[in-house]
Amino acid sequence: MSNVEHIPGSADMSSDVVVIGGGFGGIASALRCRALGMSVLLIERLEEIGGRAQVFKKDGFTHDAGPTVITAPFLFTELYELFDEDIDDHLMFKHLEPWYRFYFHDGRNFDYGHDLEKMKQQITQFSPADVDGYDKLVSHSHEIFNVGFTELADKPFHKFLTMVRQIPALLKLGAYRTVSQMVAKYIKHPLLRRALSIQPLLVGGNPFTTTSIYSLIHYLEREWGIHFCMGGTGKLVSEMRKLMERQGVDILTGQDVGQITLEGDRVNAVHLSDGRVIQANHVICNADPPTVYREMLDRSSPYATKPKRIIPESMTQYSMGLFVLYFGTTKQYPDIAHHTIWLSERFKELLHDIFTADQLSEDFSLYLHRPTATDPSFAPEGCDSFYVLCPVPNLQATNIDWERDGPLLRDQIVKALSDTIMPELEQTITADFYMTPQEFKQDYRSTHGAGFSIAPIFRQSAWFRYHNQDPHIDNLYFVGAGTHPGAGVPGVLSSAKVVENIIREKIINLREVA
Numbered sequence: 162m163s164n165v166e167h168i169p170g171s172a173d174m175s176s177d178v179v180v181i182g183g184g185f186g187g188i189a190s191a192l193r194c195r196a197l198g199m200s201v202l203l204i205e206r207l208e209e210i211g212g213r214a215q216v217f218k219k220d221g222f223t224h225d226a227g228p229t230v231i232t233a234p235f236l237f238t239e240l241y242e243l244f245d246e247d248i249d250d251h252l253m254f255k256h257l258e259p260w261y262r263f264y265f266h267d268g269r270n271f272d273y274g275h276d277l278e279k280m281k282q283q284i285t286q287f288s289p290a291d292v293d294g295y296d297k298l299v300s301h302s303h304e305i306f307n308v309g310f311t312e313l314a315d316k317p318f319h320k321f322l323t324m325v326r327q328i329p330a331l332l333k334l335g336a337y338r339t340v341s342q343m344v345a346k347y348i349k350h351p352l353l354r355r356a357l358s359i360q361p362l363l364v365g366g367n368p369f370t371t372t373s374i375y376s377l378i379h380y381l382e383r384e385w386g387i388h389f390c391m392g393g394t395g396k397l398v399s400e401m402r403k404l405m406e407r408q409g410v411d412i413l414t415g416q417d418v419g420q421i422t423l424e425g426d427r428v429n430a431v432h433l434s435d436g437r438v439i440q441a442n443h444v445i446c447n448a449d450p451p452t453v454y455r456e457m458l459d460r461s462s463p464y465a466t467k468p469k470r471i472i473p474e475s476m477t478q479y480s481m482g483l484f485v486l487y488f489g490t491t492k493q494y495p496d497i498a499h500h501t502i503w504l505s506e507r508f509k510e511l512l513h514d515i516f517t518a519d520q521l522s523e524d525f526s527l528y529l530h531r532p533t534a535t536d537p538s539f540a541p542e543g544c545d546s547f548y549v550l551c552p553v554p555n556l557q558a559t560n561i562d563w564e565r566d567g568p569l570l571r572d573q574i575v576k577a578l579s580d581t582i583m584p585e586l587e588q589t590i591t592a593d594f595y596m597t598p599q600e601f602k603q604d605y606r607s608t609h610g611a612g613f614s615i616a617p618i619f620r621q622s623a624w625f626r627y628h629n630q631d632p633h634i635d636n637l638y639f640v641g642a643g644t645h646p647g648a649g650v651p652g653v654l655s656s657a658k659v660v661e662n663i664i665r666e667k668i669i670n671l672r673e674v675a
Contacts, residue, residue, distance in 0.1 A: 175440035176202040176411070178664075179431050180447060181418050181457075184212020185228070185650060186640035187447030188401050189240060189657035191410045194443070196243040197665060201410045202439065204431070206417040206606070210402055212447065212641075213605060216395035220592035221541040222489035224548055225395055228650050229530050230363065230500065231388040232381055236654040237397070244408055251400045253391045255535060260387040262498035263356045264582055266506040271356055272498070275386050288350035298347040298357065302379035305334050309377045310651075315658035318624045318645045336374050337619060340366075341509075343373040355508050362552060363528070364648035365480025365613025367516045369509060372619040381651065389499060389535050421453070423462040427636050443636045445660055447653075450627035450643040451477070451608040451615070467633045472620060480613035480648070481515050482555035482598030486571055487548045490589040494531070494545055497582060501529040516616075519558035521566055525551050527574065549574055556598050556610040563597040571595055614643030622647065629659045638663065 178194045180187045183205030191203045209215060213227035234254045241248040259274030271283055281292050308330050335343065344358040360378040361371035390397045405412060417434040421444060431439045446453045451474070458465045470477075505511060505524040514522045528550040532539040539546040551574060554561060571593070579586035598610030607614070615621050627644045631637040640656040642648035 174202075174437075176200045177441075178202070178443045178445060179204065179439055179441040180445045181421075181431065181453075182212060182447030182641065183207075183210030183412070183414070184447050184641060184653065185214065186642075186653035186656050187212065187445070188398075188405065189236075189654050190445045190447065190638075190640050190660055191405055192240045192243060192401075192408065193657055193661040194445070194664065195405070195408050195410050197661070197668065199443075199664075203405070203410060203412050204416055204418060204433070204439075205412070205414045207604065208415050209398075210412065210414060211394070211398035214394045214398050216393070216398075217487060217594075219487075219594065220489065222487075222544070222546045222592050223393065223395070223532075223539045224487040224546060225393040225530075225532065226485070226487075226548075226596075228394060229389070229532070231390060231650060232378070233385055233651040233654075234388050235385070236651060237401075240401070241404065244404070246404070251403070252397060254388040255391055257387050257389055257499050257535065259498055259500075260382060261356075261359075261500045261502050263359075264501060264503045265352050265355075266504060267352075268581075269352070271352070273356060275383075284353065287353050288348075291348050291350055291353055294347040294349065295357075298344065298376075299379055299383055301334075301343065301347070302376050302383075305336075305374060306377040306380040306384075308334060309336075309374045309646075310381065310655075315655050315662065317629050317659050317663050318626070331374070334373075336372055338373045339369055340371045340373050340376050341368040343376050344368075355504060356502070359502060361617065362481075364617060364652065365611070365642070366617040367481075367512050369512060370516070371617050372622050374619075374622060375617060375647075378649075387500070389532070391536055393532060393536065393539065418448075418457055420459055421457050421637070422459045423464055423634065426464050426634055428634060441636075443638065443664060445638045445640060447639075447641045449605070449607050449611075449614050449641075450639050452606045453639070455608075456606070464633045469632065470625065470627060472625060478616040478618060478621065479555055479557065479609050479611040480616045481552045482558075482610050483601065483612040484551040484553045484567070484570055484595060484597055485548055486551070486574055486593060486595045488593035489540055489591045490545045490547065490583075490586065491543075491591055492545075492585075492589050493533070493543060494583055495534075497529065497531045497534065497545075499531055499534040501527075501531070501582070503527040503529060503578070503582065515552050515554055519554045519560070521553060521558070521561050521570070523573075525553075525570075525574065525577075527551050527578075529578075549578070552612075553598065555612075556602060563599050567595060567597050613648040614641070617647050629656060630663050 177199035178201045180191045180203040191201045195201045215226040217224040238248045259272035261273045263271040358368040361368045419434045420432040428444045504526045533545045601607045602610035638660045
């Protein structure tokens with residue numbers, strides 16, 4: 162298999178499908194289109210594919226930069242099965258227990274995991290009445306899952322009639338409610354409410370505004386658990402690349418897309434930043450849709466300037482930004498779980514500061530990833546590897562200067578962890594560095610440096626989200642966090658299934674006409 166060398170240095174080329182962006186959505190799209198028998202070229206602007214699933218190495222420590230929570234590994238298994246390969250020959254997913262360890266501001270812990278009896282024992286310690294409420298919450302989540310995931314996650318919503326048909330089911334399930342409202346219906350203890358409504362933050366949403374459709378995550382976790390890919394998401398990306406290479410997908414890295422040009426209502430070519438032009442029958446964008454429309458699509462075409470969503474850009478709400486601190490420690494912290502959620506005393510008020518007030522508060526809540534709890538290869542012997550993800554306002558908050566505020570936030574986070582769950586961290590931390598929303602905008606071309614594209618509120622979901630197929634340009638498609646069904650690994654992988662279904666239907670229709 163040839164990769165960059167296969168692409169001529171100056172001559173133009175063509176491909177049935179050009180995939181822009183090598184994140185999980187782009188990788189899955191490339192494989193699914195290749196399985197349809199089409200020639201495929203995947204273009205990634207970074208030096209390595211993976212999109213936000215990059216790997217950083219420093220002083221013997223390894224850090225997965227992007228998604229670290231795998232909740233539906235069967236979606237990766239499907240990609241190998243397309244080519245009659247067994248994923249177990251290449252990758253090993255390990256069940257985690259607990260899934261998350263919550264640390265509350267009052268010093269109490271709550272382990273959320275697969276062991277249901279242990280879960281209920283812990284719930285009892287907080288609020289005995291909430292044990293029955295949790296069962297009802299999971300039951301309701303199952304109902305939402307049956308519609309929102311099983312029936313709709315791989316179905317295209319680019320036609321309004323599709324949305325209309327689902328309105329009765331969505332209303333019956335209370336999709337107009339927020340995740341927080343749904344959890345509060347069944348759970349009474351305030352700390353348990355926080356723990357059990359946190360999932361939207363992992364896909365860029367505020368639990369107090371995110372549609373309760375995302376409560377299906379409760380059942381998704383119960384059905385398949387939470388996994389870690391041994392070797393990390395870097396290993397996962399590496400093996401997916403090898404699968405693409407074995408199956409004849411061309412891969413071009415280190416090249417940005419300058420422009421997507423149109424002929425009538427169809428894309429006809431993708432222009433690279435080095436001047437090369439790639440003719441394409443289909444273009445799939447695993448890039449932030451607002452960025453594609455604003456910066457890549459040829460604006461001289463009337464089809465490029467037609468409205469893309471019923472919600473105008475001026476009313477679009479974006480997900481929060483992310484401050485991600487990567488570091489090693491010169492000693493190990495065996496009491497820290499693989500995934501820890503560290504919550505401050507303020508919850509709703511803090512989320513308001515992040516999502517609405519656009520201000521960097523003095524307090525914060527954190528997601529802490531310790532891969533060495535499961536895979537010691539991430540750090541030198543006797544050491545640990547970590548990253549801390551801190552939700553912050555995106556770059557629409559003009560009063561934040563990350564050159565000034567980044568170092569301050571780094572020190573505040575280290576001190577807070579040192580004072581609570583990681584004693585002496587200020588003395589043991591080593592080889593640290595961080596990313597801010599500025600790097601998300603620069604490295605990933607993310608609009609406003611948002612961590613997860615547009616926010617998962619009700620009026621930006623399903624048909625109201627960016628469509629998987631452009632409504633006016635016949636052969637332009639979208640996969641990834643900004644389109645249906647949404648952010649998170651299951652969401653972006655499912656978006657590739659949506660686009661595959663659309664393209665397959667077109668192929669069938671063309672054959673019938675012929």
